[in-house]
Amino acid sequence: MRLLVVEDDPLIAHSLTAALGPLGNNVETFALLSQARAALAHSHFDLILLDLGLPDGNGLTLLAELRDRNDATPVLILTARDGIEERVKGLDLGADDYLAKPFSLAELEARTRALLRRSQQRTDNRLTFGPVCFDPATGIATLHGQALALPRRELGLLESLLLHAGRIAPREVLVDRLFGFGEVGPNALEVYVSRLRKRLTGSGLRIRTLRGLGYRLEEEPA
């Protein structure tokens, strides 16, 4: 994966390279908007980590330029400005995620991974998370390469969880996906979730319940 880091603080830039490089990424770092613009003009990147307060301008202008020419490269905004206005503006302009400084490297890694995965899914239709894979075209789910024979609703549930892989799949979204807009009991979703949980036991993946929020497919801590 090719990552573009636009960050003028050498310490942070170095940390980012050090944290993201070992995950199999090719990280290029620029301190100025103009340099980043030049790099973007002739090469393709899978993810851009963009600082907002740069010496030669605001990172949001670069974001705006990208989206104006229909470049959908995922952008993760990094900023010391904790203002909600900046954040909203950035997301409005088409940023994919937002991380306020200071941040933990672990969180950065997680978010980067999620963004890369989504970016990849845009080119490869299959949904993969750890050992689980689902191909929406064929409707076949596999675990460690072995086909999982799942009933329709469990399959829909897995697809939804995979779509949000690593992040919370909101409860409402899951209910809509599984039951349409029909009347369901409050525990109907929980029934399907516990069935799927059983199937995933021992796979290294688990489905975590977030009360009142939804479910998240995550890797089981070692």
Next chain:
Amino acid sequence: MIRFRLHTLFLFSGLLLPCIALAQTPLVIEAALDRQVVAPLLEAFTRSHPEIELDYRDRSTLEVDRQAQRAPAPDVVISSAMPWQMARVNDGLAQPLESKQARDWPAWAKWRDEVFGFTFEPIVTVYRLELARHMLPPTTHAALYRLLVTQKKRLHGRITTYSPTRSGVGYTLFQQDARYSPRFWDLVAAMGATDVALESNTQDMLDGLSDGKYWIGYNLLGSYALRWAQTHPELIVQVPKDYALVMMRMAFIHRDAPHPGAAKTFLNFLLGSEGQRIIAGRTPLFSILADVVGPYTAQRLRDQVGERLYPIPIDASLLAFDDAQRRDAFLARWNREIRILEP
């Protein structure tokens, strides 16, 4: 040659024309003031104002007053009949004169800035020099009275004075005399007793005195008398020592003056320093201005005869003399008094 002549003609007419044009403003003056007396003044005026053609009409006071009330109106009215002049002004027949000369004129010698007293003529007693051979000449009114009473026989027919009926000036003087002293009527009675001759003007009295017809003339205009005495050494002019009336000629511009501009010019000349200098120097009319130098000035007269000069005041009281009933009453008394001592 022709060109030259034409040129001369133009030159000539160019000199002449303004004179003709300017000389066209006439100025009609109705005056009870002898032309001979005032001639130097008129000549000087004509010299300095050649554009004004003077029409100076020397008349009696009665006639002047009549002309003033008749159309066409004259431009300037001059008269020694002070009450009549005042009455005409009171009737609104005068127009005010607004000029520096008028403003500077002494307040006691003008009224409403319309009529101006411009001479200062003492009223005198004139007697023949031969009188002194027979008796002590009178120097006061009282002395005259005493003389009349004591020398009644000798002075019979030898006394002359103004007729109050035929002369405005005379009437005024007698009125004024009567105002000053009730003993005036004694004087009138005494004069009546000497069969006094009543004349209508000073000149007639002076002629009578020079002829030897009269010995004593009472209440003559000093201006005329002084002038006459210069050529008639047989006459003595006496300014009464108790009191001497002073008469002023009064001049005003007529309300309906056909030539008001010329009239104003004339009056300003009359009241101005030049006119007054001529009055003081070349007429016996006496200038009332204190700063004018000449043989005939009020100031000089005062220096000679002292402060017993009583000018007839130019004010509203003059109107009383013009009151018909008062006049009738006065004349009635005159007639009574003048006959009172007749046998």
Next chain:
Amino acid sequence: MITINGTLKFRLALWLLIAVGGLGIFLLIEAYTSAHRAADRAFDSQLEAAELTIADAIQWQDGQPVVEIPAAAFQILATNQQERVFYAVIDAAGQEVTGNLKGFVQPAWRKEAKQNPVWLTIPQDDVAIRLHGRELDSAGWESQEPVQIWVGHTLSGRQALASQLFERSLTRFLLMVLLASLLMLLAIKSALRPIRRLRHLLRRRDADDIRPLHAQVPAELFDLAETLNSLFARQRESRDALLRLTADASHQLKTPLAGLQSTSELALQSTNPQTWYQALETVHESAARTSRLANQLLSLARLRHASAQTLESLDLGTTLRDCVMEWAERDIAQHHDLGLAPLPSSPVRIKAEPWAIREMIGNLIDNALRHTPRGSEITLGLERGTDEVTLFIEDNGPGVSEAMLDRLHHPFERAGRQDTLGSGLGLAIVDSIARRHEGVLRVQRSTTSGLRVSVRLSLSGLNEK
């Protein structure tokens, strides 16, 4: 913004002008008429005097009135203004015995004069004259017939006197106005002196001098001075708070920085990689805490010193769900059971600043995450009342003592726990935001013996019941 709306001097002067102008017009009209009345009275009495003088001189002779007009009568009539004079003595038959009016006196006037003295101002020829006529019973030897005496004169003296009197009144009046203006100017000056004094007092002050004013002011200015003083007091409070906060903050920042310094120093002196590793762990932890502290200080400063922004209507349910969702994704929440109680089915609309509400929820969650042990259950939710809504967060952690509960929302109060992470600013921020939205913060024990923090906010009018 202060805009200049005229000057007090101008306003006072304007009113003075209006008052003086109105009064002045009245006074001047009065002065004018009274000047003319006075002049008429003065000159009419001259006419009367002249008339009496003439009356004195009337005698009867042969059945006819005979009058020897005294010269004095004319002088009285003419006055010192040298008027033209008019007079007539008329007998009972209407014949002018003497005079210069020449039949000018109309029969009607004569008839009127039989009853009462007549005063007329009428035109004669081209000038106006004042005419006075009176009938007189005179006694003679033969007859007793009434005689009328008419006297008159022109008006220039009256006009001159009237204008002289009027000019005098005018002068007096102008002097009075001038004097009044001067006095008014002095009065204005003296009335404005306290304002000037106050201005000097304020101008002389140093920029950071916010002590109360000590000045003698008139009652009218007391409110202003009071307002200024309360403004100063508020500034003082706010400055004191800021100073306190800054002092506390630097103290708070100094502590972890000192720790960082000493830990790294110790590690540098050592050659043991194990010691380095432990030191780095400490440094990392402390750095994280310090930056969080800096963030919170910034929020607090912003809350306390930024001017209020415009309020927007927002759905508290959605905002709460988004916030909890976001926090649940964070690394720090991975070891807690962070959840959301069922939300009301309809939107819960409040008027608020969205960033502040998010900040408040974030701090509540952050606070709970930091002050409860791993595995603790943290639940957020909304309780909807009739015209208010309570946002709450409760945990099943160890809780705090009853005595500490009230003090928890003061800055740097950490419930007596120095051990756990956090600066103690979290609840202070929440409190500030709650106050900013006229809400009430409550800290109490939860049903599960942990802590329950709730914020009660008013619902906006948009909510459907």
